[in-house]
Amino acid sequence: MDAEIYLDNNTFFHRLDPRTKITVFLLTFVALLLFENPLWMLPVAFLILLQMVVSGSTRNMGRIRYILIVLTVSGLVLWNLFSKGVTPLFWIFTVESFLFSIARTMLMILMISAGMILISTTRNEELVLGMIRMGMPYRVGFAISTSLRLVPTIASSTMTISQAQRSRGLDLDSGGLLERVKKFLPLLVPVFISTIRSTNIFGMALESKGFGAREKRTYYLKLEMRPADYAVLIFAILFVAASIYFFAAGYGRLPGLTRF
Amino acid sequence: MREVISMWKNTRMIILVALSAAIYAAFLIVFKGGIPIVPGITEVRPANVFPPVFSLLFGPAGAWGSAIGNLIGDLFGGTLGVGSIFGFVGNFFLGFIPYKMWGATFGLVTKKDMSQTTNSVQKLIAFEIIALTAAAACGIIIAWYLDLARMVPFAFLAITITVNNFAAAFVLGPILLALLYPRVKRWGLVWTDIMKPEDVAPGMVKNIGAILMIVGSLGGLIVGILVASGLAGQQVYGFTGEQGQVAVWLSVLPFLVLIVIASFMLSGREQFVEEEE
Numbered sequence: 428m429d430a431e432i433y434l435d436n437n438t439f440f441h442r443l444d445p446r447t448k449i450t451v452f453l454l455t456f457v458a459l460l461l462f463e464n465p466l467w468m469l470p471v472a473f474l475i476l477l478q479m480v481v482s483g484s485t486r487n488m489g490r491i492r493y494i495l496i497v498l499t500v501s502g503l504v505l506w507n508l509f510s511k512g513v514t515p516l517f518w519i520f521t522v523e524s525f526l527f528s529i530a531r532t533m534l535m536i537l538m539i540s541a542g543m544i545l546i547s548t549t550r551n552e553e554l555v556l557g558m559i560r561m562g563m564p565y566r567v568g569f570a571i572s573t574s575l576r577l578v579p580t581i582a583s584s585t586m587t588i589s590q591a592q593r594s595r596g597l598d599l600d601s602g603g604l605l606e607r608v609k610k611f612l613p614l615l616v617p618v619f620i621s622t623i624r625s626t627n628i629f630g631m632a633l634e635s636k637g638f639g640a641r642e643k644r645t646y647y648l649k650l651e652m653r654p655a656d657y658a659v660l661i662f663a664i665l666f667v668a669a670s671i672y673f674f675a676a677g678y679g680r681l682p683g684l685t686r687f
Numbered sequence: 688m689r690e691v692i693s694m695w696k697n698t699r700m701i702i703l704v705a706l707s708a709a710i711y712a713a714f715l716i717v718f719k720g721g722i723p724i725v726p727g728i729t730e731v732r733p734a735n736v737f738p739p740v741f742s743l744l745f746g747p748a749g750a751w752g753s754a755i756g757n758l759i760g761d762l763f764g765g766t767l768g769v770g771s772i773f774g775f776v777g778n779f780f781l782g783f784i785p786y787k788m789w790g791a792t793f794g795l796v797t798k799k800d801m802s803q804t805t806n807s808v809q810k811l812i813a814f815e816i817i818a819l820t821a822a823a824a825c826g827i828i829i830a831w832y833l834d835l836a837r838m839v840p841f842a843f844l845a846i847t848i849t850v851n852n853f854a855a856a857f858v859l860g861p862i863l864l865a866l867l868y869p870r871v872k873r874w875g876l877v878w879t880d881i882m883k884p885e886d887v888a889p890g891m892v893k894n895i896g897a898i899l900m901i902v903g904s905l906g907g908l909i910v911g912i913l914v915a916s917g918l919a920g921q922q923v924y925g926f927t928g929e930q931g932q933v934a935v936w937l938s939v940l941p942f943l944v945l946i947v948i949a950s951f952m953l954s955g956r957e958q959f960v961e962e963e964e
Contacts, residue, residue: 432763460836509840534838542771546762566695570751573705574712574759581713582763589717608858611733615859616866618713622706626876630699639698 432487432546439655440482440548445557447656448545454663455541458670462679465530472533474666475540484547488540495536502532513683523684530681551575556648565644577622585618688950689888691783694747699881707741707752708759715760734760736855738778739818740864742785743803744871746878746955753782770839773832777825780946781852784821785814786878787950788900790957791893792816801958803877804868805861814861816901822852824904824946827911831939834915841935842915845908879958890954900949907942914938 434441440448458471479485488495505528512523546554555572559565592613593599599610633639673679694700714734737756741749757778761771789796789803795813805811830845871877890896915935 463837505840505843509843531838538770542762564695566701567751570701570704570708571755571759573702574708574755575762577705577709578712578716578759578763581709582717585713585717608733608855609862611736611855612859612862612866615714615733615736615863619710619863619867620870622710623703623871623876624874626699626702626706627874629702633702634698639696639701 432543433550434483434486434547436483436548438482438548440478440544442655443548443659444650444652444656445549445553446561446650446652447659448549449554449557449561450660451663452541452545454667456538458667459534459537461670461674463527463530463681463684464679465526465533467673467679468530468533468537470666471670472537475537475544478544479540482544482548484540484544487543487547491539491543495539498535498539499532502535503528506531511685512681523681527681527684552648553650556646556650560650566639569638581618581622584621585614588617589614690747690882690886690955691750693886694751694882696886697881699876700745700748700878703745703748703876703878703881704751704755707737707745707749708754708756711737711741711753711756712759712763715757716763732851733855733859735852736859736863738782738852739785739814739821739856739860740867742782742821743789743814743864744867744877746786746882747783748878749786750779750783754779770829770833770836773829776832777829777848780828780950781821781825783950784824784900784904785817786958787953787955788817788820788897789813790955791897791953793894793897798957798960801960802868802872803864803879803958805865811861814864815857818856818860819853820901820904822856823849823908824900825849825852827904827907827939828943828946831907831911831936831943835936840915841939842912845911845915849908884956884959887956887959888951888954889956891952893953893957896949896952899945899952903942903945903949907939907946910942911935911939 455471455475459468462468479488507520507524507528510524510527511519512521512525512527514522516522516525549557552572555568555575558571559568589599597610597613599607601607602610694704711734714737715732738749738753741752743749745752754775758771758775761774786803790801792813795809795816797809800806805814826845826847826849829848830839830841833839833844834841868877872880875881
């Protein structure tokens with residue numbers, strides 16, 4: 428199993444400081460959450476698409492196409508059930524509720540795309556160091572970066588154990604709901620035991636290297652904000668400020684829409 | 688909630704955060720397909736057995752591990768988004784409530800045997816009660832926020848997350864806990880073996896805190912669904928249409944506040960009794 432999502436390209440977005448990318452990622456949420464009308468979400472959608480193409484993240488979007496299809500189909504149907512409009516379209520659907528369901532679906536897909544761009548263009552250690560530089564305590568940063576590093580290993584050993592148990596006759600795909608859930612036990616126990624038993628040795632190794640001895644620590648990796656970072660940040664802030672202005676002025680709403 | 692902060696001084700607790708987060712995330716990723724509950728919408732996630740088990744064994748490290756693990760699951764699974772923020776908070780409570788409530792389950796877990804395992808019928812019942820409470824708390828926290836963010840309707844999401852969280856914990860949790868506890872105890876990694884009692888919040892009127900936690904979680908779930916589906920709240924509160932959604936936010940909010948208040952009332956320090964003997 429390939430759990431590595433970072434793409435080792437040398438694009439404009441790869442070269443940006445992780446703090447810039449994290450800030451843009453958060454600002455994207457703000458811009459996306461403002462509007463009910465899908466037309467008003469198109470500028471953000473265009474910018475996200477542009478980032479995706481330039482950074483080469485489209486390859487990773489293909490990896491999650493199943494999730495995206497499920498979200499699109501369920502989003503388009505569900506939001507119609509939880510909203511209604513005044514202009515009939517067909518069956519229980521109205522023009523307003525359908526437009527709203529498109530907007531909500533776009534919202535989810537674009538947010539996932541923004542997240543995918545962030546992790547496709549930023550190495551784990553850069554992402555964590557960026558968060559630490561933005562105020563996260565380094566002990567928390569250490570826990571996150573260690574987990575990030577261990578996930579592919581544990582995921583891979585879970586797959587190996589799963590295949591080993593299947594070869595011994597474990598059938599995870601048949602039986603009732605409770606029966607099938609119970610069958611996961613032979614997978615959970617070995618993975619847990621093999622991972623947790625190293626805790627004490629891991630702790631001693633860390634403490635012998637002075638982990639936690641001081642409130643601040645140093646890093647090999649150096650982060651540096653360059654002119655391109657400031658330019659991207661200024662553009663993102665202005666874009667979000669303009670979006671907020673239009674939202675406050677009443678644009679991007681769907682007249683006649685009722686939500687439950 | 689003192690221990691939630693003080694545990695970061697302890698290297699072994701930090702490692703347990705990292706390892707439990709990694710295990711939870713790995714299982715979330717590997718079994719992302721899972722067993723469908725609502726075909727095409729959501730599925731049983733066997734990984735959801737881990738937060739309550741981590742919580743009872745590793746205490747606050749289990750809470751942080753669940754929160755970070757879910758975030759990493761979103762990251763690797765390609766579903767990182769605005770929902771991940773409250774997914775973090777919801778999963779934190781999924782791993783926080785079990786260890787806080789373990790010693791305040793109305794006498795089901797007695798001072799004579801506070802061990803964090805399901806070695807008696809009473810403890811089995813206690814486990815299921817706290818697993819359900821934690822599942823519902825996680826469900827309403829995430830659903831309330833995503834409804835507020837206008838992303839997913841409360842009524843649909845709250846019950847889906849609660850069922851998702853509880854199904855695996857209900858079936859696998861007691862067995863897994865009984866299998867793992869002796870080994871973790873032998874390695875000296877149960878949280879009460881690592882932390883000091885004075886680093887844990889003393890709490891107050893813990894049984895009332897436990898009642899408030901149950902009312903906050905399950906009450907919030909029931910009232911929120913009733914109001915969201917228009918069965919009660921919209922008429923009772925006099926809201927209609929667009930404002931009906933405000934009724935969902937307002938009706939669930941007091942229950943969320945109850946969960947936070949109960950978190951401060953509960954302790955976990957009572958579980959240190961066994962070690963002192």
